[in-house]
Amino acid sequence: MSTETFLQHLQERVEQGAPEWLTSRRQSAAESFARQGFPSPRQEAWKYTDVSRIAESRFTLASDAALSEARLAALRLQVDDAHRLVFVDGLFSAEHSDIGELPAGVVVEPLSQALMQGREVLGSQLGRLTGEDFSPFAALNTAFAHEGVLLHLGRNAVLEKPVYAIFVSRTGESAVMSHPRLLIRAEQGSEASLIEHHIGEHEAANFTNVVGEASLDANARVRHYKLQEASQSEYHVSSMHIDQQRDSLYASYNLNLGGALVRNDLISELNDENATTEFWGLFFGQERQHIDNHTQVNHNAPRTYSNESYKGILGGRARGVFNGRVYIKRDAQQVRGYQNNANLLLSDRAEIDTKPELEIYADDVLCSHGATTGQLDENAIFALRARGISQEMARGLLTLAFATEVMEQIPLAEITERVERTVAGKLPDRFNLMGVVEDSDA
Amino acid sequence: MATEEMEQLVQREYKQGFVTDIESDTVPPGLDESVIAFISHKKGEPQWMLDWRLEAFHQWQTMKAPSWAHLDYPPIDYQAISYYSAPKKPEDGPQSLDEVDPKLLETYEKLGIPLHEQAALAGVAVDAVFDSVSVTTTFKETLAEAGVIFCSISEAIRDYPELVQAYLGSVVPRGDNFFAALNSAVFTDGSFVYVPEGVECPMELSTYFRINAANTGQFERTLIVCDKRAQVSYLEGCTAPQRDENQLHAAVVELVALEDAYIKYSTVQNWYPGDEDGKGGIYNFVTKRGDCRGDRSKICWTQVETGSAITWKYPSCMLRGNDSVGEFYSVAVTNGRQQADTGTKMIHIGKNTRSTIVSKGIAAGRSNQSYRGLVKMTPRATGSRNFTQCDSLLIGDQCGAHTFPYQEIGNSKSTVEHEATTSKIGDDQLFYCQSRGISEEDAVNMIVNGFCKDVFQELPMEFAVEAEALLGVTLEGSVG
Numbered sequence: 054m055s056t057e058t059f060l061q062h063l064q065e066r067v068e069q070g071a072p073e074w075l076t077s078r079r080q081s082a083a084e085s086f087a088r089q090g091f092p093s094p095r096q097e098a099w100k101y102t103d104v105s106r107i108a109e110s111r112f113t114l115a116s117d118a119a120l121s122e123a124r125l126a127a128l129r130l131q132v133d134d135a136h137r138l139v140f141v142d143g144l145f146s147a148e149h150s151d152i153g154e155l156p157a158g159v160v161v162e163p164l165s166q167a168l169m170q171g172r173e174v175l176g177s178q179l180g181r182l183t184g185e186d187f188s189p190f191a192a193l194n195t196a197f198a199h200e201g202v203l204l205h206l207g208r209n210a211v212l213e214k215p216v217y218a219i220f221v222s223r224t225g226e227s228a229v230m231s232h233p234r235l236l237i238r239a240e241q242g243s244e245a246s247l248i249e250h251h252i253g254e255h256e257a258a259n260f261t262n263v264v265g266e267a268s269l270d271a272n273a274r275v276r277h278y279k280l281q282e283a284s285q286s287e288y289h290v291s292s293m294h295i296d297q298q299r300d301s302l303y304a305s306y307n308l309n310l311g312g313a314l315v316r317n318d319l320i321s322e323l324n325d326e327n328a329t330t331e332f333w334g335l336f337f338g339q340e341r342q343h344i345d346n347h348t349q350v351n352h353n354a355p356r357t358y359s360n361e362s363y364k365g366i367l368g369g370r371a372r373g374v375f376n377g378r379v380y381i382k383r384d385a386q387q388v389r390g391y392q393n394n395a396n397l398l399l400s401d402r403a404e405i406d407t408k409p410e411l412e413i414y415a416d417d418v419l420c421s422h423g424a425t426t427g428q429l430d431e432n433a434i435f436a437l438r439a440r441g442i443s444q445e446m447a448r449g450l451l452t453l454a455f456a457t458e459v460m461e462q463i464p465l466a467e468i469t470e471r472v473e474r475t476v477a478g479k480l481p482d483r484f485n486l487m488g489v490v491e492d493s494d495a
Numbered sequence: 496m497a498t499e500e501m502e503q504l505v506q507r508e509y510k511q512g513f514v515t516d517i518e519s520d521t522v523p524p525g526l527d528e529s530v531i532a533f534i535s536h537k538k539g540e541p542q543w544m545l546d547w548r549l550e551a552f553h554q555w556q557t558m559k560a561p562s563w564a565h566l567d568y569p570p571i572d573y574q575a576i577s578y579y580s581a582p583k584k585p586e587d588g589p590q591s592l593d594e595v596d597p598k599l600l601e602t603y604e605k606l607g608i609p610l611h612e613q614a615a616l617a618g619v620a621v622d623a624v625f626d627s628v629s630v631t632t633t634f635k636e637t638l639a640e641a642g643v644i645f646c647s648i649s650e651a652i653r654d655y656p657e658l659v660q661a662y663l664g665s666v667v668p669r670g671d672n673f674f675a676a677l678n679s680a681v682f683t684d685g686s687f688v689y690v691p692e693g694v695e696c697p698m699e700l701s702t703y704f705r706i707n708a709a710n711t712g713q714f715e716r717t718l719i720v721c722d723k724r725a726q727v728s729y730l731e732g733c734t735a736p737q738r739d740e741n742q743l744h745a746a747v748v749e750l751v752a753l754e755d756a757y758i759k760y761s762t763v764q765n766w767y768p769g770d771e772d773g774k775g776g777i778y779n780f781v782t783k784r785g786d787c788r789g790d791r792s793k794i795c796w797t798q799v800e801t802g803s804a805i806t807w808k809y810p811s812c813m814l815r816g817n818d819s820v821g822e823f824y825s826v827a828v829t830n831g832r833q834q835a836d837t838g839t840k841m842i843h844i845g846k847n848t849r850s851t852i853v854s855k856g857i858a859a860g861r862s863n864q865s866y867r868g869l870v871k872m873t874p875r876a877t878g879s880r881n882f883t884q885c886d887s888l889l890i891g892d893q894c895g896a897h898t899f900p901y902q903e904i905g906n907s908k909s910t911v912e913h914e915a916t917t918s919k920i921g922d923d924q925l926f927y928c929q930s931r932g933i934s935e936e937d938a939v940n941m942i943v944n945g946f947c948k949d950v951f952q953e954l955p956m957e958f959a960v961e962a963e964a965l966l967g968v969t970l971e972g973s974v975g
Contacts, residue, residue, distance in 0.1 A: 401906045409898075409915070410900075411915060412897045416890065416919040422915050
């Protein structure tokens with residue numbers, strides 16, 4: 054069976070002197086994965102996403118993290134003022150990382166090191182939010198849990214600079230799989246932002262399977278930027294689990310530009326009053342890319358708030374999937390939950406399957422969701438062309454404008470420029486472009 | 496070898512059933528080939544119809560009841576149901592209104608139903624109350640003049656076999672889903688309408704006309720065919736609460752609209768919802784589908800769903816003809832412990848097809864309600880458009896309202912819009928009305944009716960008036 058092919062490399066990982074609690078957690082996760090098997094499109098949550106391509110592939114584990122400085126420099130964002138961690142095919146590269154100085158009460162460490170240090174937070178955090186059976190992929194990640202990022206913010210600790218975690222996928226002789234784990238523990242009143250950047254060499258055809266768990270205590274604020282720019286042959290599966298206490302804020306900016314087959318799950322649990330979740334997303338698919346975003350916001354307490362906006366842009370024969378669920382528990386009154394998914398189809402062979410769901414068991418709530426799918430406005434293109442802008446540039450401009458609502462939420466210019474370049478790639482120099490826009494405004 | 500034995504067994508049972516049960520009026524609970532043969536024989540059907548039913552039955556046997564709906568009910572024992580009972584004779588029913596449950600009469604009163612209709616609805620032998628024959632004859636004459644065929648499906652199978660054979664199962668195939676397969680095997684009643692080319696049906700057709708011609712069946716099968724440029728408006732059900740000892744209802748409705756045809760199908764469903772604890776209500780599993788087969792054809796579904804303990808119903812449109820139009824307007828109200836999982840499917844296949852979905856859900860008491868819909872744009876359906884609006888209103892903190900809209904869009908020349916909101920009746924709205932001397936209950940009624948206005952205005956006039964009254968009755972006791 055294919056599940057065995059995936060688990061056969063497990064021994065290589067276990068021998069590395071892991072604590073006993075981790076060994077037993079890995080063990081039961083491996084069993085859970087074997088029991089569940091890979092999901093089939095007959096399951097509602099995987100209705101539009103067929104992962105048999107992953108199941109039928111063979112992946113090994115990377116044995117080294119070698120990567121030239123030049124190679125990395127070409128791939129990574131020029132965010133220099135950050136606590137930088139670099140992972141190559143799932144392995145930590147101390148050589149390229151630069152965590153730098155940290156304020157008191159803050160731990161930023163690769164998971165392998167934190168395990169070696171015997172950090173207590175790991176035992177209480179790892180697997181707390183995923184449970185064993187969230188999905189076979191999450192179970193597989195736990196079975197291999199070994200490397201990733203630990204971000205521990207002590208009481209009232211504020212991290213000024215972002216944590217920048219780079220996951221590089223190399224082109225290699227054989228395809229490899231990696232199972233990065235992100236653990237975020239934000240104690241009361243703490244604040245930080247994390248940039249999770251997945252990038253691949255051009256031909257890389259690896260399998261990256263991320264699981265993240267974030268626990269936010271009262272009044273903690275975490276901003277999580279995910280920029281997924283894997284190669285067009287890469288498989289990328291991830292699930293992010295968030296647990297929020299009173300007055301906390303978790304904002305996710307989920308930008309997916311790469312990958313052959315991409316599946317993201319985001320699950321937020323709003324467990325106490327005045328906790329807020331923001332989910333911002335953009336997915337851009339070309340050629341035969343398949344990008345699937347599943348989000349869930351669970352309002353488990355009264356007066357909790359959520360706001361979600363996902364924009365999909367699909368060209369070529371790309372297929373996008375969006376499934377957003379807002380759940381309001383019985384007696385969770387005075388909740389506000391908004392959700393919106395807008396999609397732009399740039400080609401007749403592109404497809405979008407969207408399902409915004411509401412499941413509501415309390416009456417004094419304000420909830421709405423909207424979903425739209427359409428194309429570029431021919432009149433708007435005409436208006437631009439009448440001002441001497443080429444067809445291609447006009448389309449690029451309007452496509453960018455469509456993404457603006459999400460992009461303007463992101464204060465990091467490095468990221469927005471990257472996205473703009475990909476989405477409106479064939480446009481001339483950005484500054485020229487800006488010039489054109491300003492002129493036509495005036 | 497084993498298959499041979501099996502076949503023999505089947506043959507034997509089939510014969511026995513055929514012979515022994517023929518004189519009786521009801522079959523014992525259970526479902527096998529002999530029961531189907533019995534039903535078919537009882538209805539005087541030709542061999543092809545029996546074969547059709549048996550094929551459906553074989554398909555049904557391989558299927559499982561769907562479990563994806565947001566509904567919670569104990570598994571149904573299909574072998575514990577009797578699949579045929581002869582129409583009730585007048586002398587079995589109550590002989591006068593005095594014998595009818597006073598609670599039921601009270602509701603009729605509130606709905607403003609005339610006395611003789613009350614009697615008909617309560618199952619009182621109608622002939623004693625008013626001369627139904629004359630009503631029936633008048634409308635039959637009018638229809639005959641126009642060339643419209645309107646009869647029970649059983650009559651149609653006997654009298655217009657070529658029409659039935661051409662269209663039956665062409666929209667909802669036998670094995671479409673579990674309940675449709677069951678219905679195909681055992682349906683005992685339903686209506687058949689055929690409107691010939693170029694004819695605008697001179698009157699609104701209603702099952703009500705046939706109410707005393709035959710008992711409303713447990714497994715109804717309705718087939719409406721509108722030929723080129725023909726038009727018909729069909730009303731199903733009535734606003735008055737209907738009681739029925741059959742708990743399981745699995746109807747199938749098929750609509751076929753050829754070029755430039757227009758079918759308007761309006762339903763008011765008010766089956767018994769069960770008592771306060773949800774005991775004894777009707778389980779209503781309905782497959783309704785319209786096929787806009789010809790170019791520029793149009794099908795409009797309007798439904799007001801207030802009854803049944805369980806509603807599982809998704810009236811759909813297959814927009815196959817170019818420029819065809821599908822519409823779905825729905826008000827669903829649940830109270831007590833009712834559960835409704837309802838919505839629509841709009842499958843855009845032809846070019847420049849348009850669809851509109853307006854769904855209003857009102858949940859009160861301890862009820863749960865879901866909108867489940869699919870809008871699919873196939874790659875061919877360029878220039879198509881859909882607009883969907885589903886709003887939910889929650890009354891009370893023990894109910895639930897859910898929305899599961901699916902959108903599958905496969906071309907870039909179409910536009911699909913969906914919006915949904917969930918809220919409750921605002922305290923400020925209530926206060927505003929009350930400060931003007933309107934009682935709380937009337938205010939709620941007014942606001943709820945306003946909430947449903949978009950749908951009600953699609954209903955035929957007399958239905959609309961009744962539907963408004965019905966909302967009030969259904970929501971009674973859910974406020975304050």
